[in-house]
Amino acid sequence: MPWSTVTGTRRAPRGRICDDRPVHGHNPETSEPQVDTAAAVAFTQELVRIRSVHEPGTGGTEAEAAALVEQRMREFGWDPRVEEVAPGRPNVVAVVDGGGGPGPTLMLEGHTDVVTEGDLDAWSFDPYAGDVVDGWLRGRGSADMKSGVAAMLYAAKAVVDDGPFPGRLVVAALVDEEGLMLGAKHFSASALAREVDGAICCEPEAGEVCAVSKGAVRLAVTFTGAMAHGAMPQHARNPLPVAARYLLAVEAVEADLLARHGVHAHLGEPYVTPTVVTGGDPDQVNVIPARAVVCLDIRTVPGLDHALLLQRLTDLAVTTGADAGVSAAVEVLDDRPPVDTSVDHPMVRALVAAHEDVTGARPAYGGVPGATDGTILTARAGIPTVVYGPGGKWIAHQADERVEVAEIARAARVYARAAYRYLHGEC
Numbered sequence: 001m002p003w004s005t006v007t008g009t010r011r012a013p014r015g016r017i018c019d020d021r022p023v024h025g026h027n028p029e030t031s032e033p034q035v036d037t038a039a040a041v042a043f044t045q046e047l048v049r050i051r052s053v054h055e056p057g058t059g060g061t062e063a064e065a066a067a068l069v070e071q072r073m074r075e076f077g078w079d080p081r082v083e084e085v086a087p088g089r090p091n092v093v094a095v096v097d098g099g100g101g102p103g104p105t106l107m108l109e110g111h112t113d114v115v116t117e118g119d120l121d122a123w124s125f126d127p128y129a130g131d132v133v134d135g136w137l138r139g140r141g142s143a144d145m146k147s148g149v150a151a152m153l154y155a156a157k158a159v160v161d162d163g164p165f166p167g168r169l170v171v172a173a174l175v176d177e178e179g180l181m182l183g184a185k186h187f188s189a190s191a192l193a194r195e196v197d198g199a200i201c202c203e204p205e206a207g208e209v210c211a212v213s214k215g216a217v218r219l220a221v222t223f224t225g226a227m228a229h230g231a232m233p234q235h236a237r238n239p240l241p242v243a244a245r246y247l248l249a250v251e252a253v254e255a256d257l258l259a260r261h262g263v264h265a266h267l268g269e270p271y272v273t274p275t276v277v278t279g280g281d282p283d284q285v286n287v288i289p290a291r292a293v294v295c296l297d298i299r300t301v302p303g304l305d306h307a308l309l310l311q312r313l314t315d316l317a318v319t320t321g322a323d324a325g326v327s328a329a330v331e332v333l334d335d336r337p338p339v340d341t342s343v344d345h346p347m348v349r350a351l352v353a354a355h356e357d358v359t360g361a362r363p364a365y366g367g368v369p370g371a372t373d374g375t376i377l378t379a380r381a382g383i384p385t386v387v388y389g390p391g392g393k394w395i396a397h398q399a400d401e402r403v404e405v406a407e408i409a410r411a412a413r414v415y416a417r418a419a420y421r422y423l424h425g426e427c
């Protein structure tokens with residue numbers, strides 16, 4: 001199971017990683033990478049004006065947005081790797097050596113795809129305007145997450161321009177985060193992924209430091225009995241009452257998970273939610289069907305063992321059907337473990353300190369209720385990940401998506417400062 005197995009061995013970070021010196025030990029006056037925040041905002045506008053929706057029907061892909069990222073990286077003097085993950089869907093990844101000797105490898109990560117604009121009538125402006133009105137940059141992908149991509153690019157440029165640094169920066173604009181996360185899966189399988197010591201995912205989290213993300217499991221449970229005439233139920237093995245009993249039993253499992261794991265400070269409760277129930281034919285009301293299917297969307301918190309939960313739900317399905325002569329088969333549609341990066345990881349400490357350097361205040365800690373590319377990077381390549389970026393948490397995927405220009409500038413400065421601190425061992 002690739003989800004639960006990290007293959008290969010991670011090398012220990014070379015050079016000096018942040019030691020135990022206090023977070024406030026750095027003097028911000030001595031050296032601060034200078035970020036061209038106006039250029040980061042302008043680049044966000046350029047990216048937003050490209051409709052990078054993956055749409056098999058129209059042939060839409062991330063290609064044009066990826067090409068713009070590649071071009072900008074080349075203008076910076078970098079030599080990005082462009083690898084097609086699927087036709088017309090390239091990951092763009094630059095590896096920038098600091099020239100300052102051994103040190104950690106820090107990844108700044110974003111995605112180039114956006115979700116569809118949906119119903120145009122729901123928008124009060126052109127979704128691909130990329131304009132700035134009253135301090136807000138507007139358009140699909142402005143928050144999720146072209147501002148994050150632009151901010152991380154210009155942050156990395158600032159760190160490079162500031163002078164030699166130990167270690168390396170990996171700046172990655174991946175495809176398909178909004179789909180199956182093919183870009184993150186492709187990157188996770190690379191040799192480079194084994195060398196990354198930490199990744200900041202620049203998704204919109206309203207400036208919260210999110211070191212934890214919920215896990216997800218999706219299941220399809222198929223109950224199979226025997227078909228018969230509705231007049232002669234004694235000849236049937238009806239899966240429908242079994243499915244009903246299973247749904248009620250699953251409620252009890254959810255309550256038990258909550259009792260065992262409690263409410264996570266940043267992620268809330270674990271959920272076991274039935275989302276699909278099918279069985280029978282509305283045009284054949286006098287037929288007892290042979291089959292019923294229940295799908296569950298399960299959201300987990302750190303510490304909740306997916307394998308144990310899967311076994312429990314499978315056993316429950318089998319025993320629920322047994323008395324009625326109904327068999328049960330469980331198919332795992334998706335299995336993403338939760339992310340639980342320590343807030344003491346030097347990268348997280350560097351990010352927290354950088355946020356404080358730039359804003360003058362400690363950041364709030366948060367959690368990601370869904371999954372990001374970071375979930376894949378952690379699960380498949382064992383990379384510690386933290387999510388932090390410009391844009392409101394809830395504006396993603398909505399009509400009238402927008403991001404505050406000031407937030408883009410702030411995030412770019414925080415990324416630069418976090419990278420500087422982490423790579424120089426000042427966290």
Ligand SMILES: [Zn+2]
Binds near residue numbers: 203
């Ligand atoms: Zn996103």
